[in-house]
Amino acid sequence: KNEVEQSPQNLTAQEGEFITINCSYSVGISALHWLQQHPGGGIVSLFMLSSGKKKHGRLIATINIQEKHSSLHITASHPRDSAVYICAVGYIQGAQKLVFGQGTRLTINP
């Protein structure tokens, strides 16, 4: 069993739909990261959070430390949101040693 589990693995939706991607982890963490990877490989860090909720434009990330669960939401989805979304966790004992989920491939159709 992976330390970091994401669901779903693949998600196809129509433009405008509300998208939710989930991430669960097994032990205490210092921070959780949401990353976006477009075809070609470039990775962009979307959020880093250790508690509560963060919002940036149409993207919202939440984390529940007690339940060891985080969600990434996309409102009013657009084809340009099509990418792989990756959850990664940093552990309290480590420095920048991230453990990654397997990623969620999101496709938004026009």
Place this chain on the structure above:
Amino acid sequence: KAGVTQTPRYLIKTRGQQVTLSCSPISGHRSVSWYQQTPGQGLQFLFEYFSETQRNKGNFPGRFSGRQFSNSRSEMNVSTLELGDSALYLCASSLAGQGETQYFGPGTRLLVL
């Protein structure tokens, strides 16, 4: 401010050879982390350097090594290449590394034949 740069972007090597990849962090960033991404294993942490010292290491064999220079630029080296080393190698930088937002480079795509 210039982003994280990695050179070369693409590389083809044969089994048994060695390879050196380079990463230049964002100016002022002192932490550089390296990651390997393969279709089968996904993203995996290789190591992190801070102020020229390796601060953390992932579960990779000793063939994978790295270093960081006084200007924070980092190199990673893979010796005695194996077919399974074919991957996208990404580096990321941050100011001090302790649970901070990381800024990723475009990656070096290595193909081992």
